Amino acid sequence: MEDFYREYILDHYRNPRNRGTIEAPDITYEDSNPLCGDEIRIDLTVRDGVVDDVKFSGRGCAISQASVSMLTEMIEGMPVDEVKQITKEDVLEMLGIPLTPVRVKCALLGLKVLKGGVYGIDGAADDEDL
Amino acid sequence: MEDFYREYILDHYRNPRNRGTIEAPDITYEDSNPLCGDEIRIDLTVRDGVVDDVKFSGRGCAISQASVSMLTEMIEGMPVDEVKQITKEDVLEMLGIPLTPVRVKCALLGLKVLKGGVYGIDGAADDEDL
Amino acid sequence: MAITTPSTSTIDVESIRAHFPILHQEVDGKRLVYLDSGATSQKPLAVIEAEEEYYRTYNANVHRGVYKLSEEATAKYEAARVKVQRFINARSGKEVLFTANATAALNLVAYAWGRANVREGDVIVFTEMEHHSNIVPWQILAQATGARLEFIHVTDDGYLNEDDIARVLELRPKLVALTAVSNVLGTINPVKELTTRFHEVGTTVVIDASQAAPHMPIDVRDWDADFVAFTGHKMLAPTGIGVLYGKRAVLEATPPFLGGGDMIREVHLGNTRYADLPYKFEAGTPNISGAICLGVAVDYLTELGMDRVREHEKELVAYAMQQLSEVPDLKVYGPPAEDHGAALSFTLADIHPHDLAHILDRENIAVRAGHHCAQPLMEHYDIPATTRASFYIYNGHDDVDTLVSALGRAREIFQL
Amino acid sequence: MAITTPSTSTIDVESIRAHFPILHQEVDGKRLVYLDSGATSQKPLAVIEAEEEYYRTYNANVHRGVYKLSEEATAKYEAARVKVQRFINARSGKEVLFTANATAALNLVAYAWGRANVREGDVIVFTEMEHHSNIVPWQILAQATGARLEFIHVTDDGYLNEDDIARVLELRPKLVALTAVSNVLGTINPVKELTTRFHEVGTTVVIDASQAAPHMPIDVRDWDADFVAFTGHKMLAPTGIGVLYGKRAVLEATPPFLGGGDMIREVHLGNTRYADLPYKFEAGTPNISGAICLGVAVDYLTELGMDRVREHEKELVAYAMQQLSEVPDLKVYGPPAEDHGAALSFTLADIHPHDLAHILDRENIAVRAGHHCAQPLMEHYDIPATTRASFYIYNGHDDVDTLVSALGRAREIFQL
């Protein structure tokens, strides 16, 4: 169990990075995990094709919150084209903990919202197409 | 099996008594067995509180047809008040053959229609209340 | 009548029967000759045991549980959806909705799609050979919306009337409801061809595959129909589970039907956002064990091979038709074996089908007698009822032979 | 918090557990502590075996068969209806309709009764503690008809807000939908009293008894509500079977909902006459084995005695509340034990319920985490979710103790 709720996961859960909203974002998207109700919104500003600022809001479990918090750290300063390339596997690797199918959904909610944003509404809102 | 399709049952099936309709009946009623679709109509004339003439129409299996045929014979000349007293058991005894639950419904369709008629529409149209 | 009698059956009936516990029961030393699979099929041990395993080892509510049992139940439930998807060759599991039975599936279309799309004066078409479950929902829809009903009648030899088809096509109907295989006449309808013709005039096509899915390969992509309904209990699965296939785009555009748990994304007191497909149409706790067992049934049929199932039944129906043609005063309904599914209806002289079924039951032969939930068809042929023998993978020539000799006995009892 | 701790429990949990095969499984040497019966109950051997027996020995379609198997299936199916009738003290089997689950039952009312009776401007009331299945159908109905929704909110201690009740009574609503027992707060609502008050202003009363029927005696005649819905899988029966009770006169006056086989008396191409109660509302092949097994479940509960079930759970919930009150940072929702059903919701510090349920699962404790299909209630308390332990006849003090010590472990993991 300690494997799972590692120090850094709890740290991101209790001290999320980039938490908040952006007043005039270039991209904003939100979605929820229909099965648990957790919801996440991500706001982005983009300058010269690169993520300039990113903030997230919403609530959820330690896994979904730590995941989105780490994800925002990862994409700060990243070209949007590269953001589009981020895969499930990248996120799961970043988290670095073993996950059951249900918890994978928690872990990927942030990515789902991010992709929904960078591809434009409905772009990749679909689990299967993620 | 010969127990079941006795000579007189087949006789009533193939040579039904009182088959037909009455032009200006005092009482007419029809109903069907919703589960098999068999339908029976009975027309009656009443004089001085006594069944004067009775005819039946419709179609069905040997059991339902024989039963209604025998029933019409039974009630010709019977006071309507007595007709109202006829019970399930009377009909089953009249038929004189062993019946499974499904076939009991066939056997009692004629009585159900008769009761529906003499009690007035909806009077005893209900299996449970028969 | 065309007869094909291959020397070897492609399906080994004896080895199949070994999988069906109910067939091993005897009454008065007579084995059960079950010829009522058109009403409901018997279940192989694999299905019975899958149900037991579910309740003994991993029963839990699906989708919302974080614990192991619930994860396992959810995984198996969703795996069953994928099995069904492959069985009918749907593009995605999102196109496969679990319902209570075929009736619930057809009503889903009539209520959800129907109320959103059908307007006063629109034409709704169904055929004279439909099961009541593919008639009454459209009557109720027509009453609620003021739509007009039009019918495709049948010919005396059990095919759809081509003149009627041409006539209703000119009306550019909003919807046509058509059975893939008649449960009374056995007629196998040309679903693909008719779907194409109706699509050409902009008609939404609903196929009742209740008597097709258990008996022959079905390919919803090839058919191209908008909706396809069928029912688990006729294809080796338990009662209480059915399927509605819908084209994804059509389902996306259709509002939900039943409201409740699982079909929502967000509920507030005053309004609600609905879930994605397929959950939008699956309100409430599903029949979890039923769906899982339908998956097992589909595995069983797939392993057998639906082509072989069809070959087996075609041969058996041909044999039955030939044998029955030798019973005096017996009349068989429906097309010849090559266009004929697994249901065979007949009448015998003036013996009422109820009496006939009763007599056959004394020989431990189970057939169905009645209108088979197809009263308009009975009206067409002006008969109150038929006796129906319907076949499946566990039936063989011996069943036909037992039936035919019992029919002789019925003739004696009725002094024919 | 009021605590009652009788020295002897009225139910012998150990002997009950012996009847539930699933409870005998261990994971890593830890026995299953199943605290999610509010989502779905486990099944006793009697039910599992009844299902197996059905498919092994007398599976057949009901109502229309003349042969032995079908007669037996029909007799057992109808006997199950009578068992349910007695269990809820309905006047007649005609008042007991089998449905797929509680959700289908509530939607039946919303579609069949609702579309026939609710007009633009009418008021429909439900409470803030309803399950989505008793919310969304009324939202859909309101949208379709132009009716207005009004709500009875809850107080912070988990009761219905009396001011709201008084307020909505003045609106003389067309319909009120009310849960007998909350699946989140555990609140046992005064169904009889509220039914009387709503009847006085002419309101039709729909009771969601999904969390009541499994856990306490219910008497629909005493309640006097017009409709009562509940679901089999929460009361020892398989998935895919539910019940709608309706007062006979109300059901007689209600048009049918789903159209299809079995619910008809006579079908012609253009029109149909419907069957009598209860068949008018049971279209298509029912969940035959599900209904029969619900009958067996009802037998099991009746033999145990619903009064004793309630006593057992009241005592257990009181014990659990007391034990949980000793866990730091833990907050329990809902009323004290005497007004509290078998579901107990709580939050623990800043640990998200999903994480908590996950940690408990590692100890082989099954609880539910989430909004429990009651999002409006979550909004009321301004929490995203709760963790819910829900009890049943096979739970005892040992389960509570295991839960409490695992909660201590969760605190450690989360460094509280």
Ligand SMILES: Cc1ncc(COP(=O)(O)O)c(C=O)c1O
């Ligand atoms: C109070 C309440 N009502 C309705 C339901 C819905 O039951 P089902 O999902 O079986 O339709 C549930 C359970 O999920 C419930 O707890």
Ligand SMILES: Cc1ncc(COP(=O)(O)O)c(C=O)c1O
């Ligand atoms: C052609 C056809 N359609 C629909 C149905 C209805 O199936 P179910 O009763 O399982 O809903 C049946 C069987 O009864 C059928 O034979």
